[in-house]
Amino acid sequence: MRWNVAQVAEALGVTPPAGLDPLARLAGVSIDSRTVQSGELFLAIRGPRHDGHGFVADALARGAAAGVVAQEHFLEFPGEIRPRLYAVHDTLRALQEMAGKYCDDWREAKPGRRVAAVTGSAGKTTTKEILAALLAARFRVLKSEGNLNNEYGLPLTLFRLGDEHDVAVAELGMSRRGELARLAEIARPDVGVVTNVAPVHLEFFSSVDEIALAKRELIEGLGGKDPVAVLNADDARVSRFAEIFRGRVLYFGFSKSAQFRAENIESHGIDGSAFDFESPSGRARLELPLVGRHNVLNAVAALAAASEWGIGTAEAQHVLPKLIPASLRGEIVRFTDGFVVINDSYNSNPLALERMIELLCATPGYRRRILVAGAWREIGPASAELHRAAGKSAAERNAIDWIVGVDGDARELVEGAIDAGHARERTRFFGSSEEAAKFLPEFVAAGDLLLLKGSRGVRMEKILEAIEGKHRRMAPVSGAEKLEDARKARH
Numbered sequence: 001m002r003w004n005v006a007q008v009a010e011a012l013g014v015t016p017p018a019g020l021d022p023l024a025r026l027a028g029v030s031i032d033s034r035t036v037q038s039g040e041l042f043l044a045i046r047g048p049r050h051d052g053h054g055f056v057a058d059a060l061a062r063g064a065a066a067g068v069v070a071q072e073h074f075l076e077f078p079g080e081i082r083p084r085l086y087a088v089h090d091t092l093r094a095l096q097e098m099a100g101k102y103c104d105d106w107r108e109a110k111p112g113r114r115v116a117a118v119t120g121s122a123g124k125t126t127t128k129e130i131l132a133a134l135l136a137a138r139f140r141v142l143k144s145e146g147n148l149n150n151e152y153g154l155p156l157t158l159f160r161l162g163d164e165h166d167v168a169v170a171e172l173g174m175s176r177r178g179e180l181a182r183l184a185e186i187a188r189p190d191v192g193v194v195t196n197v198a199p200v201h202l203e204f205f206s207s208v209d210e211i212a213l214a215k216r217e218l219i220e221g222l223g224g225k226d227p228v229a230v231l232n233a234d235d236a237r238v239s240r241f242a243e244i245f246r247g248r249v250l251y252f253g254f255s256k257s258a259q260f261r262a263e264n265i266e267s268h269g270i271d272g273s274a275f276d277f278e279s280p281s282g283r284a285r286l287e288l289p290l291v292g293r294h295n296v297l298n299a300v301a302a303l304a305a306a307s308e309w310g311i312g313t314a315e316a317q318h319v320l321p322k323l324i325p326a327s328l329r330g331e332i333v334r335f336t337d338g339f340v341v342i343n344d345s346y347n348s349n350p351l352a353l354e355r356m357i358e359l360l361c362a363t364p365g366y367r368r369r370i371l372v373a374g375a376w377r378e379i380g381p382a383s384a385e386l387h388r389a390a391g392k393s394a395a396e397r398n399a400i401d402w403i404v405g406v407d408g409d410a411r412e413l414v415e416g417a418i419d420a421g422h423a424r425e426r427t428r429f430f431g432s433s434e435e436a437a438k439f440l441p442e443f444v445a446a447g448d449l450l451l452l453k454g455s456r457g458v459r460m461e462k463i464l465e466a467i468e469g470k471h472r473r474m475a476p477v478s479g480a481e482k483l484e485d486a487r488k489a490r491h
Contacts, residue, residue, distance in 0.1 A: 001029065001159060004023050031095070056077065130320075194229075333473060406460065
């Protein structure tokens with residue numbers, strides 16, 4: 001961490017704790033007493049299940065240099081602890097405001113430092129990863145890790161900014177109105193990317209249009225001297241964000257209206273894609289080992305944003321072939337018994353499932369194509385209808401041999417497929433991933449391509465674990481190796 005005890009106090013608007021050296025530099029920031037490191041600042045956050053105030057003593061005993069607590073709890077701590085505590089009105093607000101000031105301090109310390117933020121109903125993590133990889137070709141990049149994309153995670157990411165970093169790439173998530181506005185207020189991104197808007201989190205929104213307004217909060221919150229919005233030209237709701245934005249707009253997509261676009265896409269199925277990339281700086285043929293047409297769009301979005309740092313096709317031709325999918329997001333798992341699993345079990349929604357079904361159906365050379373779809377979360381009253389529509393769409397493609405639903409309204413997905421003409425005897429529904437995990441390891445066989453698609457709440461990864469318990473997994477193949485194998489097979 002770049003700050004010392006006195007700088008933290010200044011950011012919080014309080015005096016430094018009496019028991020600390022004001023010039024002592026802190027090692028970092030933590031909100032988890034179980035993982036706090038020596039010399040870090042521990043903030044006692046009141047979360048949905050636990051109140052961090054009950055773990056302050058543990059954090060200090062583990063080596064934390066100081067703690068931040070709510071004023072209402074300050075006098076509850078023993079006298080020997082109080083001289084190491086900052087007392088504030090609201091610890092979560094303190095975490096966020098301090099992170100925002102810390103980010104501003106980092107940015108102002110060296111000209112040219114900028115923050116890019118990525119949001120969207122689907123594809124934001126992959127787009128963030130591609131953008132960070134492209135920028136890393138020429139710059140020192142800090143990116144958000146794992147699921148640190150919310151009101152807790154974003155501040156923790158920003159506190160990792162150091163003198164060695166030139167640029168930060170953050171993923172921003174949301175499930176309610178106002179969340180993105182708050183995250184943008186904290187990080188004040190210079191460049192904002194919106195991948196798409198889809199029927200996600202409908203439990204908390206009245207319509208997809210309302211979701212779009214929530215996503216637009218990122219664009220409304222862009223800061224800096226030259227803010228740039230990177231918008232999906234093919235998504236009508238997203239492209240209209242430009243109407244309220246006074247900065248520069250870069251459009252990406254497949255359509256001719258996009259300044260940054262992919263054309264002549266050649267699908268290699270589970271081995272990725274090749275496409276012509278058109279941009280204001282020229283045209284080039286690019287290869288991408290990530291699966292599906294939707295990942296081509298994610299790559300183009302990242303390339304559009306990366307152009308703000310002067311990154312172009314030269315870097316893309318070197319970086320893209322080396323990409324590997326983020327955990328549980330389009331991972332290709334091959335087994336020695338001759339079948340393949342597409343593991344896309346991190347999250348799911350109507351748009352994300354449709355995209356992966358498209359990939360499943362477009363991949364040739366397999367004896368059976370098997371869809372294993374978990375129920376979506378946070379879809380609200382429209383859940384049953386949307387699941388049934390997804391099943392109907394899957395059946396109408398006439399390319400999927402078996403359809404398996406897992407948990408809750410995935411039963412409606414199966415019934416929708418049957419109503420659309422899919423044979424009932426080639427469907428199954430299981431009430432939980434544990435039940436499905438008993439069936440599928442015995443069912444899958446040589447020549448199968450199985451798509452595992454679901455949300456973490458359904459724990460679809462348990463199915464893959466069960467398959468791996470019965471069948472031996474092959475060593476993973478790098479993206480570059482997959483592309484080379486696909487190229488040899490075509491020629």
